Amino acid sequence: TQWVYSFGAGHNEGKAEMRNLLGGKGANLAEMASIGLPVPPGFTITTEVCTYYYDHGKRYPEELEAQVATALARVEKAVGNRFGDHRKPLLVSVRSGARVSMPGMMDTVLNLGLNDQTVDGLAAASGDARFAWDSYRRFIQMFGSVVLGVDHHRFEEIIEHVKLDRGITEDTELTAQDWHRVVDGYKEMVAEVTGKPFPQDPNAQLWAAIGAVFGSWMNARANTYRRLHDIPADWGTAVNVQAMVFGNMGEDCATGVCFTRDPSTGENIFYGEYLINAQGEDVVAGIRTPQPMAQLKAKPGERSMEIAMPNAYRELVEVRAKLEKHYTDMQDIEFTVQQNKLYMLQTRNGKRTAAASLKIAVDMAQEGLISQTEAVKRVNPAALDQLLHPTLDPKAPRKLLSKGLPASPGAACGTVVFSADEAEARAAKGESVILVRIETSPEDIHGMHAAKGILTTRGGMTSHAAVVARGMGRPCVAGAGGVTVDYHGQILMAGGQQVRGGETITLDGATGEIFIGSVPMVEPQLSGDFSTLMGWADAVRRLKVRANAETPLDADTARKFGAEGIGLCRTEHMFFDPARIGAVRQMIMSETERGRREALAKLLPFQRQDFADLFRIMAGLPVTIRLLDPPLHEFLPHSEAEIAELAESLGTDVTTMQRRAADLAEANPMLGHRGCRLGISYPEIYEMQARAIFEAAVLTAKEAGKAPVPEIMIPLVATRRELEITRAQIDKVAQEVFAESGYHVEYDVGTMIELPRAALTADRIAEVGDFFSFGTNDLTQTTFGLSRDDAGKFLPLYVEKGIMPKDPFVSIDVDGVGALVRIAVEKGRSVKPNLKLGICGEHGGDPASIQFCEEAGLDYVSCSPYRVPVARLAAAQAAL
Ligand code: ADP
Ligand code: MG
Numbered sequence: 001t002q003w004v005y006s007f008g009a010g011h012n013e014g015k016a017e018m019r020n021l022l023g024g025k026g027a028n029l030a031e032m033a034s035i036g037l038p039v040p041p042g043f044t045i046t047t048e049v050c051t052y053y054y055d056h057g058k059r060y061p062e063e064l065e066a067q068v069a070t071a072l073a074r075v076e077k078a079v080g081n082r083f084g085d086h087r088k089p090l091l092v093s094v095r096s097g098a099r100v101s102m103p104g105m106m107d108t109v110l111n112l113g114l115n116d117q118t119v120d121g122l123a124a125a126s127g128d129a130r131f132a133w134d135s136y137r138r139f140i141q142m143f144g145s146v147v148l149g150v151d152h153h154r155f156e157e158i159i160e161h162v163k164l165d166r167g168i169t170e171d172t173e174l175t176a177q178d179w180h181r182v183v184d185g186y187k188e189m190v191a192e193v194t195g196k197p198f199p200q201d202p203n204a205q206l207w208a209a210i211g212a213v214f215g216s217w218m219n220a221r222a223n224t225y226r227r228l229h230d231i232p233a234d235w236g237t238a239v240n241v242q243a244m245v246f247g248n249m250g251e252d253c254a255t256g257v258c259f260t261r262d263p264s265t266g267e268n269i270f271y272g273e274y275l276i277n278a279q280g281e282d283v284v285a286g287i288r289t290p291q292p293m294a295q296l297k298a299k300p301g302e303r304s305m306e307i308a309m310p311n312a313y314r315e316l317v318e319v320r321a322k323l324e325k326h327y328t329d330m331q332d333i334e335f336t337v338q339q340n341k342l343y344m345l346q347t348r349n350g351k352r353t354a355a356a357s358l359k360i361a362v363d364m365a366q367e368g369l370i371s372q373t374e375a376v377k378r379v380n381p382a383a384l385d386q387l388l389h390p391t392l393d394p395k396a397p398r399k400l401l402s403k404g405l406p407a408s409p410g411a412a413c414g415t416v417v418f419s420a421d422e423a424e425a426r427a428a429k430g431e432s433v434i435l436v437r438i439e440t441s442p443e444d445i446h447g448m449h450a451a452k453g454i455l456t457t458r459g460g461m462t463s464h465a466a467v468v469a470r471g472m473g474r475p476c477v478a479g480a481g482g483v484t485v486d487y488h489g490q491i492l493m494a495g496g497q498q499v500r501g502g503e504t505i506t507l508d509g510a511t512g513e514i515f516i517g518s519v520p521m522v523e524p525q526l527s528g529d530f531s532t533l534m535g536w537a538d539a540v541r542r543l544k545v546r547a548n549a550e551t552p553l554d555a556d557t558a559r560k561f562g563a564e565g566i567g568l569c570r571t572e573h574m575f576f577d578p579a580r581i582g583a584v585r586q587m588i589m590s591e592t593e594r595g596r597r598e599a600l601a602k603l604l605p606f607q608r609q610d611f612a613d614l615f616r617i618m619a620g621l622p623v624t625i626r627l628l629d630p631p632l633h634e635f636l637p638h639s640e641a642e643i644a645e646l647a648e649s650l651g652t653d654v655t656t657m658q659r660r661a662a663d664l665a666e667a668n669p670m671l672g673h674r675g676c677r678l679g680i681s682y683p684e685i686y687e688m689q690a691r692a693i694f695e696a697a698v699l700t701a702k703e704a705g706k707a708p709v710p711e712i713m714i715p716l717v718a719t720r721r722e723l724e725i726t727r728a729q730i731d732k733v734a735q736e737v738f739a740e741s742g743y744h745v746e747y748d749v750g751t752m753i754e755l756p757r758a759a760l761t762a763d764r765i766a767e768v769g770d771f772f773s774f775g776t777n778d779l780t781q782t783t784f785g786l787s788r789d790d791a792g793k794f795l796p797l798y799v800e801k802g803i804m805p806k807d808p809f810v811s812i813d814v815d816g817v818g819a820l821v822r823i824a825v826e827k828g829r830s831v832k833p834n835l836k837l838g839i840c841g842e843h844g845g846d847p848a849s850i851q852f853c854e855e856a857g858l859d860y861v862s863c864s865p866y867r868v869p870v871a872r873l874a875a876a877q878a879a880l
């Protein structure tokens, strides 16, 4: 078996497609090398070795040692240095690399191969003793903390001690002798802590580092991360061993981390950070402030790589074009410049914000790098959601506290908390919180998730907080150096102002600004790219997208977002208005039909107005109106004072009131007197609603010439007869209104399919209905026998234990509820091939459920107005 794959120096055994075997890092190093990019030579020990290692009591396959030796010899030959050679030593890095990038894995060890002899060789070969001793101490420090598990503070103490002794404050002032002293101190300390001298044999160092990478695959942090992200343990990690190049050999050396486009905005400009005369992790460590890549991105006082190292920069710009063309996606790259020569150390598809993912997809299609269809596939519909959220009102007054880096866009407002646990606890109680940390680490993920926004005082655009926040879509201001955080005192301070824990701040993740108090927000501006992508999506989708809306405001928003009609107008929402609730209660309390009709007559003009408004906004588009659905007692007052007030306004006494309320009370209202059952027991209710609909339809049809398309929907139908009876009432009212007005409007009468019986007898129901709309909220409740309002007590546990793969109220249960939908579709269409079919539950805005709707052959989905764009894109992806 081949356990080791070489890359670089013209011998590439791997490629990008081999990510499962070589891990993402190894596969892409080989790919970059094979398209002619400058990659220091090295080799990848496969993920299969990791699996073997754990399957065989932590032993390696027999052939491994020889294969590593052969691959190492090839690297030695390519570089011209030998591992452990006293005069010209080869140094390597040992890097972990799973299929997907995984925090929790072992950190990289650089400069491996240095020891008391080779350090002199490095000094002589480079002509720079300071560089050699600095490299050696870095190696002991990394190897010591990462492989030997020595607390990193122990190393810092020793450096501090030497600096203090020499009266120096900056690392840069330390000489070769000083670093030599640091190395001596390190070795002594490591020997003391581990009980063994620091390993001097380069081969022993190498195998210890390899073992540490494999060992880290099963450490607690990695296990937690895998569990949270559904990554199987048997994927394993690969180990990459690569010849070192040095970004810390002088002023013509540098190291950097960057993106081929701006990962926040998507702007087509080189974006990232580099440091002159630095090695590896220095850029993210935040000891020195990294500088920008492109001059366009440089602020006063900053020195861009474009200006400081024009030749290497130009080379990097070419690499950027080549990489994007090759991978046809934005790349996140790591590089090092050694004496003006560029080396590529990593590439992968870059993480980006929702805004950036939209812009990059549209730009790349327009640049011809990808097709329009590919652009539609690239944008995650759920991420699109983020773009539709508010930003700070530019005109609102505000009080600036300080400024940091604009690490993840969007605005957030909430109370200040200083720990992830507190963020989680408070958010669970419904509070909006801003998590404030000096910096974040993987242990803070739960708090970052719970928070509305994240503020850190340390770290750059590629810091943990920034990367994670962008991925989660949380607004984030990072590296706000002007802010001091005192965890103990629960206070943050900046420029003489202070904010305590529990007080409110507002973050603008797009500008990096931090404000005291809450700043009003405004609706998002939907950019040109947004509508361009939506246009491409609309061109390929089959499913229509409607909105659930009953107010003019919601209907307007829905139209703005491209809804093609209303799929669900819940008329009972129109009953709660203070001007109407009195008449509603009067209707409910009446014990006679006459009393009810009197009260309903008062409601008629209101309802007519409501529907006329919706018809005008939805000019010419279908509007599905569901007649009264909830049990009546939901409209009754609950407090004694309210009941007394109602009794008085209705001219009765409190006792009568209470008796009537008691009559209406039900043990299980969800399965009680509601839906069409009400319409059948009190026909006057549906008659009034139907009259309001038809009168409004006639009214608006007359004024606009563009007739509305009312679709009257009867809820909670279980039998054909129920629909037949209610439909007859509605048809009768229609004839009356058309006769009175001398005007005719087309309309449909259909039903919700939200009970299993309705689904199973859909052929009979379809005979008397013009359309079905799957009410998957109730259908899920009735299929599972599960009350949505009570599910919170155990459903999360079910999902956690995998008893249910997902919350069935969020994503449709394809096997059960979906089967009922399919049966109803098939039976319904068997009697009426043109039966209109839609879905109006919460699922109508969920991408996975939309995929199901596409497969089931529905005509449209209907969702809340803000989710309309998400649904349009998801519907397009479902059709592709
Ligand atoms: P991570 O997965 O945490 O990014 P990497 O394995 O990419 O870890 O290593 C981190 C950094 O170490 C790289 O970005 C690079 O700067 C540096 N590095 C790794 N290997 C080498 C090498 N062979 N020569 C020079 N620097 C290296
Ligand atoms: Mg790292």
Ligand code: MG
Residues within 6 Å of the ligand: 334, 346
């Ligand atoms: Mg890396």
